Amino acid sequence: MSYHCLNKISFRYVKPAFFVLLFLLTTALSSVYPQTPVYGGVLTLANRGDPPAGFDSMRTSSIALHHVGGAIFGPGNLVMRCRENSYDVCPYLATYWTANREFTEWTFAIRTDVYWHDGVKFTAEDVKFWFDLVFFGAEGGGNKRAPAYFSKELGNIEKIELLEHNRIRLVFKQRNPYFPEILANPRFKIAHPKHLMQPAIDEGNVSVSPLDVGLIGVGPFSLSQYRKGSLIRVVRNDSYFEVDDSARQLPYLDRIDYVIMPDPFAMDIAFRTGRLDGGARGQGHYLSAERIEGYQRDLGSDVYFAKTDGGNFRLAFNLLRDGPWQDSRVRRAIALWIDKPAAITSALGGFGWTTPDLGPPDLPVLRYFINWPKFDREPLDTRRDKALALMEEAGYADGFTMDHLVRGLNPVTGEFLKAQLAGLGIDLNLRIVDEGEWNRARVSLDYDSQQGRLTPSPIPEGTLSVYGRYSENPDAYAKHEDAKIDQLYFDLSNATSIEQRIRLWREIEKYLFYDMTYIVPIAESVYVVPYRSYVKGLAVPVEDAHTHTDFATVWLD
């Protein structure tokens, strides 16, 4: 065999062998390293309804807005909740921030590579305009615009200063040590371009909304089409500033179609027949165990379920209204009596966690402030014996009648409580109301008890709005005027170390849920949203479904 012939034979075998090797190597590597995201594709998601208030994040925190708003306006503000751990703060529109020693002044350096969707550069002036609107509202043509609903939550502002080098300084009247954590709330989206809104305000249209100026944001997607009641279509923003770990520009998707689907049943059918890639977020649209069975039956492994801790199912008393619940022994008896694990199957659609667990079993990140249900951990029989004794001691052995405000959208929680408390002799008079009346009634003093609605910021200071005094916080779950709560929160906001902060938070919990039992925490609900298995890269927050709704890291496999 000549050298030439040998060379020919070896080449004949080497070439296929090379490709086989390459294939094997690629397969092996792909199992070791995660898949590389690919660009392109259209994601079709359901949205619970049309975003209210002209998409104005200063007016509403509706999930119908924020499910869409993340893509258009971005997932955060100057800062955002980190995608890998939503309890940490990451930079978003600011590159860095500093505070003075007293935490009364916060200075932010604004990114220089951010553009509004209409091509205008985003600057510190836009940030100042936004904070001015938030804290002070606006005036024009004799009309007044109200400040943002969350202005108080951000702190007591003194002034906002524009600094050189695209920086901005916020000066507060009091210490505000956790300002970046508060500002990272995904509800505080910047959806208000100064160059478009200021002229409208000057002309007297102080209520000008993001929708009025064409929904111009700085997020990873820009608006392409909005058909009220039908569709919100957003397309890739090619000048978006965020990049992934490999320095590839985000977002990956070409387009997202949000289909307005107020009816959860219609959403289920559309998803199960392949018309949707992801479900809507929002009460009623989150899946129950029963609905999941249908999804799994039809789609098997072609569907997965993103789980996020939802709100707390609770019973809160109106202490500003006369009745047996004024007696703390009665409130304690109710807390002891309720079979909390039963609530998960009977009232929360099969998903949730409660006492005696300290949290979900597969906690992906450390959460210092979310482990409340550590009280009343004795066996149910023991607790119920104690409850009956307390009721007798308080003089209500024969029970009593108590009003309970129930949201018509989800009456099952009220029915659960009614059935539970009947055993204690309490006749829970359910007052089931529609959304309009629910929004009014729950901030009123017209009912003896309720469950409340507001989901507070996950940082402990943010919970003042739901645990504080009624006169200052009308949407508080329990209606009370206990000044000690103010003092506890004041101490908390002045804590200087994480240990001190945790200790104070535990003290608040004990005071609210045990010592005074203003509120009976029953179980933490878990929100379940379906996605098709080819939807990759989804940032699922551990808590608060308003978080990570930008879909910038999502790609289709």
Place this chain on the structure above:
Amino acid sequence: MGHYILRRFFTSIAALFIATIAVFMVLRILPGDAVLSILADTPHSVQMREALRNELGLDKPAYVQYLTWLGRIFDGSFGGRSFETGGQIGELIAAQLPVTLLVSGYSIILSCIWALPTGFIAGYKPGKLRDKFLNVFSLIGLSVPNIFAASIVLVGLLKIFRWSPPIIYSTPNENLAEHLYMAIWPVLILSLEYGSHLLRTVRAAVGETLKTQYIRGAKARGINPVSLLLRHAMPPVASITFSVAAAHFSALIGGAIVLEAVFGLPGVGRGLVQAAIARDFPVIQSYSVLLVGAFLLIQMAVDVLQRFLDPRQRTAETVFSR
């Protein structure tokens, strides 16, 4: 006739005006608060709430709010802005009305196509097997609630064909096939109910008309059955049918309200429900004007048509005028 139309027109305007006052007052009596619906699940202060109330003009006296809204009906915005969405109500209605008109129009056309002939067939020889069958069929059509029928249709399509109607609405101009795929299901359900009303009305009217003296006279003169039905029986039957069809128009709209939500059609019905939940007063008021106006207009048109078709009513009018 001209005098009659003019009189009807002015009474309709008066009725519409009264309806706007009634709707305005009822909305203010209803429990709930528009400002709190906007703020919904936001941690707001009392000051914030009052500032927003001031911004929306809800702190003004009721009559001022009413007159402001009434003024905006005529300024082109058809009632100003929505509290909930912030959008112009006129634009909202312009986008939603064609959807509802198309669905209602298709339903009426389809109902007429199947219900009028079958009504005639049933009424021409009552008591026969086909009459009994149509009677039972129409009874089912009237008894089955729209929402139940919609659920059956959707689950049936899912279970049998693994298919569901499109979820993104297309106008006939954009994509006729997608439009029809989406609209056909609510139209079928609506026409089942509406057509059943028509069928029963036509059946009863034909039956009654065929018993009258002049029909029996015509029969005795040997007029052929087709001519008898079309020339002699048709005018009174049409007159009754028009009036019943108009009376059930509100039921058709009611059905459309439910079905638009289930089938994802962005029509007036869905908009109205959303506005009612949000206590979006200007939108509800403007929609009410629209619906009451449409209803009055249809009633007026039917009355005029009845007079045109039925000479007895014109005679009665003349006698009454003298």
